[in-house]
Amino acid sequence: MEHAIECRHIERQSGTGFRLKRGQILRVIDPMGEQVADLMAFNAHDLDEVLSSGRSIDYANTIYLTTGHVLYSNRSTPMFTILEDQVGRHDFLLTPCSPETFQIIYGNYAPHPSCFMNLVENLTPFGIAPDRIPTTFNIFMNVRIAESGELTIGPPISKAGQYIELQAEMDLIVGVTACSAELSNNHSFKPIDIEIRGQGA
Amino acid sequence: MEHAIECRHIERQSGTGFRLKRGQILRVIDPMGEQVADLMAFNAHDLDEVLSSGRSIDYANTIYLTTGHVLYSNRSTPMFTILEDQVGRHDFLLTPCSPETFQIIYGNYAPHPSCFMNLVENLTPFGIAPDRIPTTFNIFMNVRIAESGELTIGPPISKAGQYIELQAEMDLIVGVTACSAELSNNHSFKPIDIEIRGQGA
DSSP states (O other), X not given: OOOOOEEEEEOTXXXXXXXXXXXXXXXXXXXXXXXXXXXXXXXXXXXXXXXXXXXXXXXHTBSSOOTTOEEEBTTSOEEEEEXXXXXXXXXXXXXXXXXXXXXXXXXXOSXXXXXXXXXXXXXXXXXXXXXXXXXXXXXXXXXXXXXXXXXXXEOOOOBTTEEXXXXXXXXXXXXXXOOOOTGGGTTOOOOEEEEEESOOO | OXXXXXXXXXXXXXXXXXXXXXXXXXXXXXXXXXXXXXXXXXXXXXEEEXXXXXXXXXXXXXXXXXXXXXXXXXXXXXXXXXXXXXXXXXXXXXXXXXXXXXXXXXXXXXXXXXHHHHHHHHHGGGTOOGGGOOSOEEETOEEEEOTTSXXXXXXXXOBTTEEEEEEESSOEEEXXXXXXXXXXXXXXXXXXXXXXXXXXX
């Protein structure tokens, strides 16, 4: 039986929030290439359960999560399984860019769109407080670590049309952005497309 | 003017919780060498503000935080400054070991002490819920990352008596453990000592 595919277009430097049922598949597409999308997720039935970078990295034993890896919650419960990854380079170390990111790292105190504020805007209607948004899974973000521990943020290696596909392992509230930080997107802000497949459990 | 130094001895595979005033200095000592101590902290006046690995790593631009680096909260506010670091190798990627760590990574379903449960036990009296304990600053934990992203946990490089000293940048509630995981401590569980100096602001 065929099911309809729900599509959403996330404009440059913006975000979206939505429900995902267990078993549904979320495809995050970089339509133009070299564009990061920050992902955050909460248990739809208990907002105190949230995506955990530390648990996911620990259990996968790698900082580069890709096809076959599981993204875990702060309670060590699977939230997503990565079904397909056409890019293979995502970051799970850094928090979403925020007004403070631009102030502290770039000395830029002017108003600036940010993934954090776009997640706040789109997750607040689901009852999620800003303080509850931790380190995001930064899809297509290209962070390299030198032997010294120093971080280098390079242009994403994603090419136009490439995607990552994640299966929801529980009922979720999800936030996704088209990232607003200059350095993460090779200084060119582009949109992100998402597709949701299946009816879920 | 001299002030009394408050000392605490953390027995092997246990933890402690305490208040730290802004300006006070916390020294975490590895008395026997090769022993990890997990650290977590909350704003004493607003428990929704908590230590953030993602913001700290982002603003320091390194995964190896050491002398001079600042540990930030989820609101991008400084919580600690590292005043002195005699070891120079700590981890801020991985969550505290928990019952699930031993189940998922080691297949060990028998009861096992863990940093997470030791933090829960010692932070609960301050009103901190288990779900609010994120990725800890894992003092003396020796995590290396290969070019592929794969993690290797080696024996701590801390020698007997070496320490790290952190200055509180706000009034804090702090939890510290003597880590319970075999791999992180070269398969030998040892105590941790802490000292608190100064009267604070």
